[in-house]
Amino acid sequence: METSTLIYLVLAVLLSVAIAFFQYFYKIKRTPKVHILLFALKALTLFLIGLLLINPKIKTLETENIKPVLSVLVDNSLSTQFFKEDKTIRNLLSEVQNQNKIQEKFAVQYFSFGKEISVLDSLSFSDTHTNIYKAINAVNELNKETKSVTILITDGNQTQGNDYEFIHSANKIFPVIVGDTTQYQDVQISQLNVNKYSYLENKFPVEALLYYEGKERVKSTFAILQNGKRIFSKQVEFSPENPTQTVSTNLLSSTKGIHYYTASISKIDNEKNTKNNYKSFSVEVLDEQTKVLLLGSFLHPDLGALKKAIESNKQRKVDIKFIQDNDINFEDYQMYVLYQPNGSFKNVFEKISSNYLLVSGTKTDWNFINAQNLGVQKKAINQKEEYSPVYNPNFLTFLQEDIGFEGFPPLEDKFGEVQLKKEVQGLLYQKFAGVETTQPLLATFEENEKKSAVLFGEGVWKWRASSYLKEQNFETFDKFIGNLVQYLASNKKRKRLEVTSERLYPANAPITISAFYVDKNYQFDNRANLELTLTNKETKEQKKLPFSLINNSYQVSVEGLISGDYSYKVSVVNQKINAYGEFKITDYQIEEQFTNANQQKLQSLATKTNGAVFYPNSINQLLQELINDESYYTTQKSISKEQDLIDWKWILFLIVAFLSAEWFIRKYYGKI
Known part of the structure; x- marks a missing residue:
């Protein structure tokens, strides 16, 4: 108890006695004996009130024993079952659980992992992916404040996530390798590259990356089958010096629809695992290609950017034409991009009524556009203004995610107010002079199955460049333009x-x-x-x-x-x-594509974390090492706690009781 609290308690006693004395003895000539009782009750009541206000506390010191943590990570993926090691793993787990000295020395945690990590409840060996990196990282994060060590029971074959061989771990990791560590000859299809779409009577490319593991020179045959019929084959040769081969071919799209194919490579001598000799793929054959006319009256970087973005989808072909060209056949196209129209576009609007994207800018003739009855008008003045995009999450015309529009550079257009004569959906709103508005920057129109869109500003090439700087590719931006073109080019009635x-x-x-x-x-x-x-x-x-x-x-x-x-x-x-x-x-x-346990990576992991590799038959040696390792010991932690010296409920009860007793005694003796 602190000195200041003791002083307050002494003052509370003195003050309580003084007040009670003043009430019952000060300047009173005759003091009946009952005054002594009343004095005591009053003094006690006042002291208890003071005690309740002071609320004295006492400090206690408690010690807590903290054991080092032993995390046991168990591989619960299909590859374990494929290697027929499920029984071995259960036996290993039982050995750890039944080792009393381990339980006494460590706080043991059990986890199973596949694609995700979870507290070990039961083992099914059914996870379709293995992420060893994520499992190790999770237990390290969980035990970062305590001394810990990890036993990793796995075959070392990872199918998802970062490479665990290079993980940073301050805690020792002891891999227990299950599965066959013998190196067998194996040939496999490691990767297939193929387009998802093709066009009727066109050829589509197929590229197969083949990999061989072994010490001899071998030959095999790569083939592609459709409905059990071989449509392509090629003999390939591997050696320890040349373990990879790339086979490329082009297949004909003969009929419309979804077609399924199987790529295979024939079995070689002494090959144990043939599951990785096969891979399936599919291609959807389309019977037409969307042709887009990109029409302008002058050269601009936007034209090239839009062409590249639209043609990133091989289903689409873009022709760039200028209004002064005489060889334009509008019937050859399913969609039109009208770039900064002016008076020379008059005949264009007479020939098309829908399926167009209108892009305006600083050279757009808004007086001409306003006279075309397109459903959108703009009271423009001959002054440039920059408009930044603001994404509208309530846009429902088609599904378009926010790709970071608000980080894109502003577009340029003539200054003025946009007036809408039809019902529109705004995907992007305008922001200018730092103020967000509900004026559309990109809007779609749909009336009687006729569809169109307007982009109010030039400089979309900057958006594509900005997207590349952020993503290191054009895919995100090109997909955005592709979604817009797909909506406009489709003549199908919208499905609910x-x-x-x-x-x-x-x-x-x-x-x-x-x-x-x-x-x-x-x-x-x-x-x-x-x-x-x-x-x-x-x-x-x-x-x-x-x-x-x-x-x-x-x-x-x-x-x-x-x-x-x-x-x-x-x-x-x-x-x-x-x-x-x-x-x-x-x-x-x-999970069935592996021929053996990945001993090399697990050894590297153990070495990097100052651990060691063990096998199922040496699990007792591992446990004994952990028991004898003096770097793992129980520590004591002192915890200082403050506890109330009084129980306020009882104090409150006594105060009420003493006050009540004093009142009844005074009433009885006629003092009130």
Whole structure:
């Protein structure tokens, strides 16, 4: 207890006695004996009130024993089961759990990991991906304030995440390697590069990267099959000095639709794992190409930027023409980009009525545009102004994410107020002079299935360059322009139910199907009940699942499907609105592509963290080393705590009791 508190308590006693004495003895000639009792009650009451206000505390010192932490990370992926090491891992885990001296010396934590890490409950060895880096990083972060060590039970084969060989860890890591460490000869398809789309009667490229692991010179045959029929083959040769080969070919798109192919490389002698000798891929063949006319009256960097962005999708072809050209056949194009129109564009607007993007700028003749009855007008003056983009998250015409629009350079246009004569959807708003407005910078118009859009400003080439500086590629910006062109070029009536899924899924991979549903006003409707009906084409087995509402879309996840071809129907309950699709689940499992445990990387990891590599038959040696390692010891931590010296509830009860007793005694003796 502090000295100041003791002083306050002494003062409280003196003050309480003084007040009570003044009330019952000061200048009173006759003092009945009852005054002594009343004096005591008053003094005690006042002292207890003072005690309650002072609230004295006492400090106590407690000690806590803190054990070092032993984190046991167990690989729960399919590759463990593929190596038939699931029983071995369970035995290893049992050895650690039954070692009493380990339990006494360490605070033992058990985790399982695959794609994610979780507290070990049970082992299924069913995770379709392995992320060793994430597992190690997670336990290091969890135990960064304590002395800790990690036992990593794994085959060392990682399919996802950063390379764990180069992880920074202040704690020792002791890998226990499970799986066959013998090096077998193996040939595999390490990567396939192929476009998702092709055009009817066109050829599409296929590039295969092949890899060989072994000590002899071998030959094999690479082939591509469709519906079990070989459509391409080539003999390849490998050696320890030349372990990689690249095979390229072009395949013909003969019929429209989705086509599935299998790439394979033939088995070599003494090859243990042939699961990685096969990979499937799919190509959707389209029967037409969108042709876009980019029409202007003068040269500008925007023309080249728009052409590059639109043609980044191989389904589209862009022709740049100038208004003075005489060889323009407007019927050859499905969409038009009209760049800074002026009076010479009069005949153009007579020949096209929709499917155009109008881009204005400092050389645009707004008096001419205002007279065309396009649904948009601008009271422009001959003065330049810079307009920065502001993303509108409520834009519903098509799905477009914010790609960092507000970080893009401003566009230039003539200053003036935009007047809209039709109902529009604004994807981007204008910001000028530091003020955000609801004036559109990029807006879409849709009336009677006729679609158009207006971009109020030149300098879009700067946006593409800015996107490249940020992303180190043009993909994000080109996708944004592609979304806009796809919307404008499509003549199809907008559907109220749009469904998105992949065409090809690896075995045991999570399958997610998303849907976007709008009401009759084409506003997103979150009140609907959507249902998925999934059918296996071979067995005819059906499965029905409800969709869940997640943000502004509906999603459903499907698990436990066997390999094969599937068709699906997405329906809106109680409405005659359906969408159909199909996909295929292949036999390919990435966790089964390894021939042996990755001893080299695990050894490197152990060396870098001052640990050591062990094997299942030496687990007791590892445990004994940890028991004998004097660098791991229990520490004591002193914790200073302040505790109240009094219980305020009892003090309050006594105050009330003493005051009540004093009042009744005074009443009884006629002192009140």
